[in-house]
Amino acid sequence: MVIDRLAVGEGRRFREIRLRALAESPHAFASTYAKEAAMSDAEWEARLAEGTPARYVAVADGADVGLVGIFMDERDEVPGTAHLIAMWIDPAHRGRGIGSLLVDEALAWARTAGARRVGLWVVDANDPAFALYRSKGFAPSGRTMALPSDPSVTETQCVLTLD
Numbered sequence: 001m002v003i004d005r006l007a008v009g010e011g012r013r014f015r016e017i018r019l020r021a022l023a024e025s026p027h028a029f030a031s032t033y034a035k036e037a038a039m040s041d042a043e044w045e046a047r048l049a050e051g052t053p054a055r056y057v058a059v060a061d062g063a064d065v066g067l068v069g070i071f072m073d074e075r076d077e078v079p080g081t082a083h084l085i086a087m088w089i090d091p092a093h094r095g096r097g098i099g100s101l102l103v104d105e106a107l108a109w110a111r112t113a114g115a116r117r118v119g120l121w122v123v124d125a126n127d128p129a130f131a132l133y134r135s136k137g138f139a140p141s142g143r144t145m146a147l148p149s150d151p152s153v154t155e156t157q158c159v160l161t162l163d
Contacts, residue, residue, distance in 0.1 A: 001098065003105045006055040011044035017057060017064045021088035028123050029086065030148040053085060054109045058098045065090040066098045070106040072113050080116035082109075087120075087129070099132045107136070107162070116162055121155045123147060133158050 006014050015036075022033040048055065058066030066089040072082050084106050089098050110118050120138065122129045138158040147153040 001101065002059045003101055004057045004059055005105075006048055006057055008045060008048050008050075011041055011048055013057070013064065014048060014055060015039070015041075015044045017067050017088075018086070020090070021067055021086070024091060025088060027147065027150055027153050028088070028126060028129075030121075032149050053083075054106070055086075056102055056105045058089070058093075058102055060093055060096075060098070063090075065093040066102050068102040068106050070109050070118070072110075072115060076119070078117055080114065082106075082113060082115035082118045084110075084118055084120040094128070099129075100135070103132065103136050107160075111162055118160045118162065119157055120159075121145070121157050124154045124156055130158075133160075136160065 019033060019037055022029055022031065022036055026033060046052070053069035053071035055067070055069045057064045068087045069085045070082055071085070076083070084103070087099065087102065089102075107118060118138075119141070120133065122133060124144075138160045141157040141159045143157040144154055145157075147155050
């Protein structure tokens with residue numbers, strides 16, 4: 001198992017795994033497959049440009065099998081908050097600790113970036129994701145909202161205070 005940080009020039013790689021995630025788990029993300037499939041190569045590259053979220057891919061047996069992003073948002077109501085986004089593991093590779101490795105990599109980035117807190121949103125029906133985040137110390141903040149891509153689905157914010 002290897003965790004790679006996506007770099008400028010890997011827009012097509014990013015596009016491929018992100019579209020797989022959106023197709024396989026459409027109710028887990030704020031965006032949609034149709035919206036992101038319509039993006040140009042330049043738009044995918046721009047998402048990897050300096051100043052945008054750090055994106056990590058898990059690689060097993062030579063294939064990209066997991067994805068996570070993390071970024072600092074000083075506009076957040078709590079200064080020093082990083083946001084973990086776009087977490088996904090290929091169904092054939094779930095239950096092998098890949099999600100844990102990706103979260104660890106994202107949290108390491110957050111600490112290096114000076115974050116004091118990390119927040120994320122998780123779909124309420126996603127019990128495995130809740131279990132993973134709880135195991136890393138995240139706890140529900142009490143905030144909920146409708147999933148932007150499907151308002152019939154509710155998601156909960158979870159937060160972790162970093163030491």
